[in-house]
Amino acid sequence: MNADEFRRLGHQLVDWVAEYRERIEDRPVMSPVRPGEIRSRFPASPPADGGHLAEALALLEQDVLRGITHWNHPAFFAYFPSNTAYASVLADILASGLGVQGMSWQTSPAATEIEEVVMDWLRQMVGLSSAWSGVIHDTASTATLCALLCAREKASGFSQQDAGLQAGAPPLVVYASEQGHSSIEKAALLAGFGRSNLRLIATDAEHALDLLQLERAIETDRTAGRRPAAIVAAIGTTGTTAIDPLAGIAALAEQHDAWLHVDAAMAGTAMVLPECRWMWAGVERADSVVFNPHKWMGVGFDFSAYYIRDPEHLVRVMSTNPSYLRTAQDGAVKNFRDWHIQLGRRFRAIKLWFLLLDIGVEGLRARIRRDLENARWLKEQVDGTAGWERVAPVPLQTVCFRHVPLALADDESALAAHNLEIARRINEGGKAYLTPSTLKGRQIIRASIGSETTERRHVEMLWTALEEAARN
Amino acid sequence: MNADEFRRLGHQLVDWVAEYRERIEDRPVMSPVRPGEIRSRFPASPPADGGHLAEALALLEQDVLRGITHWNHPAFFAYFPSNTAYASVLADILASGLGVQGMSWQTSPAATEIEEVVMDWLRQMVGLSSAWSGVIHDTASTATLCALLCAREKASGFSQQDAGLQAGAPPLVVYASEQGHSSIEKAALLAGFGRSNLRLIATDAEHALDLLQLERAIETDRTAGRRPAAIVAAIGTTGTTAIDPLAGIAALAEQHDAWLHVDAAMAGTAMVLPECRWMWAGVERADSVVFNPHKWMGVGFDFSAYYIRDPEHLVRVMSTNPSYLRTAQDGAVKNFRDWHIQLGRRFRAIKLWFLLLDIGVEGLRARIRRDLENARWLKEQVDGTAGWERVAPVPLQTVCFRHVPLALADDESALAAHNLEIARRINEGGKAYLTPSTLKGRQIIRASIGSETTERRHVEMLWTALEEAARN
DSSP states (O other), X not given: OOHHHHHHHHHXXXXXXXXXXXXXXXXXXXXXOOTTTTGGGSOSSOOSSOOOHHHHHHHHHHTGGGGOOXXXXXXXXXXXXXXXXXXXXXXXXXXXHHOOOOSSSTTOHHHHHHHHHHHHHHHHHTTOOTXXXXXXXXXXXXXXXXXXXXXXXXXXXXXXXXXXXXXXXSOEEEEEETTSOHXXXXXXXXXXXXXXXXXXXXXXXXXXXXXXXXXXXXXXHHHTTOEEEEEEEEBSOTTTOOBOOHHHHHHHHHHHTOEEEEEOTTGGGGGGSGGGGGGGTTGGGOSEEEEOIIXXXXXXXXXXXXXXXXXXXXXXHHOOOOGGGOOTTBTTBOOGGGGSSOSOOOXXXXXXXXXXXXXXXXXXXXXXHHHHHHHHHHHHHHHHSTTEEEOSOOSSSXXXXXXXXXXXXXXXXXXXXXXXXXXXXXXXXXXXEEEEEEETTEEEEEEEOOOTTOOHHHHHHHHHHHHHHHHO | OOHHHHHHHHHHHHHHHHHXXXXXXXXXXXXXXXXXXXXXXXXXXXXXXOOOHHHHHHHHHHTGGGGOOOTTSTTEESSSOXXXXXXXHHHHHHHHHHOOOOSSSTTOHHHHHHHHHHHHHHHHHTTOOTTOEEEEESOHHHHHHHHHHHHHHHHTTSGGGTTGGGGOSSOEEEEEETTSOHHHHHHHHHTTOOGGGEEEEOBOTTSSBOHHHHHHHHHHHXXXXXXXXXXXXXXXXXXXXXXOOHHHHHHHHHHTTOEEEEEOTTGGGGGGSGGGGGXXXXXXXXXXXXXXXXXXXXXXXXXXXXXXXXXXHHHHHHOOOOGGGOOTTBTTBOOGGXXXXXXXXXXXXXXXXXXXXHHHHHHHHHHHHHHHHHHHHHHHHHHHSTXXXXXXXXXXXXXXXXXXOGGGTTOHHHHHHHHHHHHHHHHHHSSOEEEEEEETTEEXXXXXXXXXXXXXXXXXXXXXXXXXXXXO
């Protein structure tokens, strides 16, 4: 393909994306296809000859789009907001077009230095002190794994440089709330702690980690000769956005010299609002923090912000230094390849740069406040309407509830079927998409608000749909 | 930003990328900036108000571009080819514009099913049997870590589900060539094997793993009660593209029930040529293979192809199944979140789909053959010119050599300084960019050929520049 053909097709695809976004409300939010339906539209083997790109564009429109669940739809209330703002799409055209590798400073100095700039801007925006150093990771799952690897190596006196974890010594224990994200369990198992050294601590009535239970678990482990290595505090759990008591957890972490990692994957974005920062009071006593601008903030996936207090420790855990990667500037600059698992690095920093120049910090704050108000409105409808039960506080943008008709009130399995059916009707109806989930054994429905395009009318529409689905 | 502004800026950026690529030869390949130079152009804090995106575009042109090392430049001979073909840039406009998450089938069925399709196309293209299942990873570093985690769990009888690696039991050992990529060492240390259980096996005169040394190392470990857990074979080492003796390694892996992982990160792309497949004879006896279409093939970073024979084992090592991720189709479909470390997934499959429809398998083969011929031409110049010494075979597209003037022939440190100076002159001269490296204690120069735009004239220009730099 030559440059002129690229120009022509590039304009066409930019227009396609714009039109897709403009008309997104006409489409069912959740893809209605059956398993195998999209795959069956493709030939079994790749084309021998080129020149078929026009066919891809036709197939995209006719078939592929039916297989898309529209995460940027204003009635997307499932999982978590995953906004890719227009400014971020534009930034990715540049990132792909430049096609640089940011593994070392030398391999593209601008990639490293713009990352330093925007990660420092972001640090200021969420109220973290200048004691933190930031790096872009792909996902919170990987960042949390890095945090637990840092914890493992700190607690074991750098076992990786010697005999590894087989050496014996006291077993190392990881603590997190039973409502913590699955990536914590995954990271603990991958890092080799073992399931029997992972403590998922019970939560209180508001689904936040119970500090007393944590303290008891640590005491039990210490008495048995085990070593508390890491505590993961969730600021905004995935299920209900519960806020773990960070200051109390930090005190325990300090007392037992355990690594404190803060998982604020979705909620971190809310910390751009000064009125939300009470939620992570104590964060300055943590060792690492992760949150995902690729969720609520509008930076397109993937872009996780990982902040660490002691980057030298991180680099010691992560770095290798072969001759083909050495450059004359090493020592004077940051080589971000040593700040995470991957070696290669995409030029992700442009996405946050473009987003902030386009909307500004105040524009972002206004949008986040709008979403919090929409969640409060939905919470009020649930609280004020007979037959609906709210099952968790709403500190952020997620409302968890269920419908409890009088006739089923004592029959938990009938209630579960009833609420699953409500969610199924909403989701298959195509007008909105939300997540059925379970919370401490009860079937619930989660509405996660925060798509960039979601206005009050979409939340009102969701509530009307819920009321209708519950009645029938 | 509204849709019309997106259209306008999108067209502008597409044109910018086209012009950047058209004029790329006017620019110095390696960025000439000093540390801190790009950072100093940015304000210390983010903008409070929006509407500043035009300033970003101006800054990009005036300042940022000087901080870019141009990986798509035809005279980029450093590190490895990292092509982002126009078709791949176009695909990324769609991936970003759609902004979907492919973590589960349900979260966007097309993302999962098109990935199944193109990973099966790719499998056929490189001559792997249908016994392999493919998944897109971000980088080979992460894929190799997954492979070693699979090996650890296989050899330890699923230690992660129990007490973790602390439990004692025989130490688990990992083997790789001393010329293997740094990601193998990194993965072994992160997976908790420990440096003292990592064997970097000596290589032969062609810099390939010495099979006899491997056999001896395994015997020594077994005698001492240690358990061989994994062997990593390199098909195309990073330093010199050496080809480890895969069939012999496979026999040893089978004999000792060790996991065999094949790292063909750069070279895997050459397997689209039937005449190259002798290089990985024996690959069907491996447990996992990784190679990077985001290197030589032209799929933009990031896109690593990971193939595994027993996906159930991989899923057992990687999966967690919390309620908020369960969907009605689980069991009937693939949920690729359980095939790697990350949960979130970008719609990467479109990049390979678009590339193949644009150039076809035969078009790709022609380009790879052109690069192999260019490398052979450079090899012939080195071999046929007095004063130059080739230090490694050239099975692929990388030529390793040094200049040995008669006057310095016996002075290794003077030779090192001389060759470093040659590389410095080339790189700082801006006309070409290659990597100074060391090979078994000797300072060498590596020329890695394979940028999509590199024609014979660019390699001829490099040779002229080398001759000039060596004379002065």
